[in-house]
Amino acid sequence: MKHKLKTGGIFALALFLVYLYGCQKEELEIEQSISTKGIPFKVEVPQVESYFVAESSKGKVIDKLFKALGYATRTGGNVTESYETGIGTILTDEILAVQDVFxxxxxxxxxxxxxxxYTFFNLVMVDKVDKTIVQLIKYKMAPEFAVLYRSGQKQLDSFHGTTTSYVLSNPCLCEFPNDGVELDVIPGDYTETPGGGTVSSDSGFGNDPGGSSGGGSGHILEDGEPCGVVVFSVPGYMTTPSGTHLKNFVFTLNTCTGEFDWSTASNRKINKDLNQTETYNENGCCSFGAIGIMDDNESQNNxxxxxxxxxxxxxxxxKVNELNNASxxxxPNTRNxxxxxxxxxxxxxxNYNTQFTQFSSPPNTLQITFNLEPNSKFNGFMHNHFFNFGLNWMIGGIPVTQPQPIQNSINMFSDADIFTLWTMLKNNHVQEYDSFLFIMVYQGKMFQLQITNKNSFIDFGNILFINQQSGEYELGETLAHEYKQDMSNITFANSQNLNRDNFAKMLKKHNVALELYESNVLNPKWRKVQVNNNNTIQLVDCN
Amino acid sequence: MKKVIILCFLVNFCNAQFTIVPLEQYGSERKDKYFKDVNNILEDYAGIWRWHDGNGRELFIYLYKQEGVNQKTLGGDAYKRDVIVGYYIYKENNIELLNTRIKLIENFNSISFSVAVGGIGMTPTKPISQHEPTSMFFRDFSRIVCFHDQLKPAMGTACEFVSVSNNLAAVALCTNGLIMNTCGVQEVVPNFPRNIGLGIERISTVAPPLD
Incomplete structure (x- = not known):
């Protein structure tokens, strides 16, 4: 049963709202005085706030969900990353919380x-202090959207498809006329605008001075909540994995009737003639507001x-520890x-169930030769570097030593490493570019080269690594020049931190479509080596 | 007359693309510059260099100065520079097992992407007397890598050439890094002295003409 309801717009609104704020914790609460019938009126309209539930609070939230669903209480104090249940595996590595007036x-x-x-599922728990409503929501993407989304070319904020909600727990006895009904969600029209927080009011507000959520229009609902029409615009500032977008939504919510309308700054109205819906009705217990949407699409994960x-x-x-020991x-010990x-x-x-295939260099040689099956694909490749100074040389069979090194190791990714990553990607040996691990371990540190854009990185290498005459792959010397002679200054003699910073700057300067991450091997914690616009380095923790 | 004028204009335009700068001033700003060996510092690198292990293995490195090689920065800026290109001959017990001369001859007019198309190449910017390390780019024709049906000499990160005196230098012919293959690696000359330090002596200041 497919019901083309305008309420899809509300749903979409909720999705977009949360997606809009999903990456940051907004704590804005905006007050605005509104003059209505000569009586000063103040309404507080807190903006939607979203955040991932802290580890320390997860247990309490999960317990509440389990209780609402009638599941057995968790055993043990620690929260695991997933729980097998009768409706599937509930993943709790991330729990998205959305707070608003509702x-x-x-x-x-x-x-x-x-x-x-095409399909993914969320469980949404609405916490009404003493009552907990739980819905199972099915998101089914339109085929064209799914292809683009899974390949990283579309984000969830332009979701196109259908959603179906199933009520699992309803202690408020809310009416859900669309329970189990498949609703169309069509992407709205978004206009990128510079943002700034504003709240405005429509006429017809009541004189509720208390600033209760939603304000009032002189009506009092049965449960005593004042009601009215609230119009507010929310400038969204969202940082997505693919960049930054500014968007501006205008909502109109009649809390007396449950009618809801929304538009974008481009003033294109969508979903007129809304009727009361399951998410916005006169029963305060049943007003949900914005809800979060999460998917574990690999291409969308950061x-x-x-x-x-x-x-x-x-x-x-x-395995990382093993490589670290080698590094x-x-x-004069033998190194590999x-x-x-x-x-x-x-x-x-x-569990990744990773199969490791290992290769070793000849003794004291900074080179690994390894074989790939022609159609093989991999999820990662990691290797170590080791310290080498290379002072010793021979002439006429007689060992000679002199102070200038000739076989230097490097504590950062080499030009040959970048060539290898590109070659693997170019020849379809990379299972998924955005989750591909390309790790180098060196003396207590590990580094990840993250491909940020498959096509851009391939294009970069097409210019750099393909001989224009023969069409063959070659590690030319351009990159080596950049390392040593062209002021990138990534050298044997530098500290690891300096090489790390210079390497990250080089990637950014030349738009290589790679990003650098680092972590200690002991007590690992990943950090992104971010190059700011003023060319300074900032280490951003992976929270 | 009209054609001549246009031709002159084009020639002037092309010449105007690159400003001649002494090779020693090679640096980060390279766009539209020609780093020319105006002080002939590359002459001291050119010639025939020999390594031997005293036990029958011999390597001869033939180095030539090549002028005005087109290059590009990583950012895509075009520039020119004078470089050293070369090839090598490897012998065991006076039997020639490897000779890459033909590679250099075949690719001599297309040197730009890599100066090591003949097996050896260098881009020094300092006089040899300063003993500054400079990368010795190397293609290991003693080890042929098969990757998706392409047969290529092993390539990798270069090691250094460091002069000890005007006629003696320490080098390592390296292909460091990760070498992938999908259809095998052929060890053409297993005992080739790759990835180890070699002392090389200049036995001639002039390498034979390439025809």
Missing amino acids: GTKYTFKLDHPEKDF PCKKLKKRLNDTSFTD NILP EIGVLMKDVNPTNT
Whole structure:
């Protein structure tokens, strides 16, 4: 049953709102005096605030959900990353909370049996202090949108498809006329505008001085809540994985009738003639407001999340430690570079089941030769560098030593490393570019080269690594010049931090479509090596 | 007459693209510059250099000065520079096992992407007497890598050439880094002295003509 309801707009609004704020915690609460019938009127319209529930609070939120769903109480104080339930696996690595005038809503990702390329599921828990409403929401993407979304070319804020809500817990006895009904959601018209917080009012407000949410228009609802029409614009400032967007929404909410309308700054009205809906009705307990939407689409995940998740995999951290041990060996002991191809075999949400294929360099040689099957794809490649000074040389079979090194190691990614990453990507040996691990370990630190844009990185290499005469792949000398002679100053003699910073600056300067992340090997915590616009380096924690 | 005028204009225009700068001033600002060896510092790198291990293995490196090679920065800016290009011959017990001369001859007019098309190349910017390390770019024709049906000499991050005196230098012929293959690696000359420090002596200041 497919019901083309205008309420899809409301739903979309909720989605967009949360997506709008999903990456930041807004704590703006705007007051504005409104003159109505000569009586000063003040209404507080807090903006939507969204954030991920802190680790320390997750247990309480999960317990509340379990109680509402009638599940057995969790055992043990620690929160795990997922819980198997009768409706699927509830993923709790991230719980999105959305706060607005209607209360706090929590969104959980759900690994539902029907989840597939086009479809994903959320559990939404509406916390009404003493009552908890839970809905299962099914998001089914339109085929064209799904392809673009899964390939990272579209974001959820332009969701196109259908949604279906199923009420799982309804202690408020709210009416949900669209329960189980598939609703169309069509992307709205967004206009990028410079933002600035404003709140305005429509005429017809009542004289409720109390500033209760939504204000009032002289009506009093049955439960005693004042009601009215609220019109407010919310300038959204959202940082998405693909960049920054500014958007501006205008909402009109009649809290007496439940009618809701919204438009964008371009003044294109959408979803007129709204009737009371399941999310905005006269029963305060049943007014939900904005809800969060979350998907675990790999292409949408930020690198931090994936890097953090890998750290939970002991087979990965064990391998990192092994590489780190190799990198710590100093002359005159025998040193090796070790390379490890990573292939995740039937990964689950909690276990990558990584298959490691390992290669080693000849002794004291800064080179690893390794084989790839022609059609093979991998989830990552990691290797170590080791310290090498290379003073010793021979003439006529006689060893000679002189002070200038000739075989230097480097504590950062080399030009050959970048060439390798590009070659693997270009030849389809990379399973998923945005989750591909390309890690170098050196003496207590590990670095990740993150591909940020597949096509851009391939284009970069097409110019740099393909011989214009022969069409063959070659590690030309341009990149080496950039490292050593062209002032990027990535050298053997530099400290690791200086090389790290110079390397990140080089990537940014030349738009290489790669980003650098670093972490300690012991007590790992990933940080993005961010180059600011003034060319300074900022280490941004992966929270 | 009209054609001649247009031709002159084009020639002047092309010449005007690059401002001649002494090679020693090579630096980060390279756009539209020609780093020319006006002080002939590259002559001291050119010639024939020999390594031997005293046990039958010999390597001869033939180096030539090549002028006005078109180059590009990582950012895409065009510039020119004078460079050293070359090839090598490897012998064991006086039997020639490897000779990359033909590679240099075949690619001599297309040197730009890589100065090591003949197997060896350098881009020094300082007189040899200063003993400054300079990268010795190397293609290892003793080790052929098969990658998606392309057969290529092993390539990687270069090691350094460091002069000890005007006629003696320490080098390492390296292909450092990660070398992938999908269809095998052929060890053409297993005992080739790759990835180790070599002392090379200049036995001639002039390498034979390339025809």
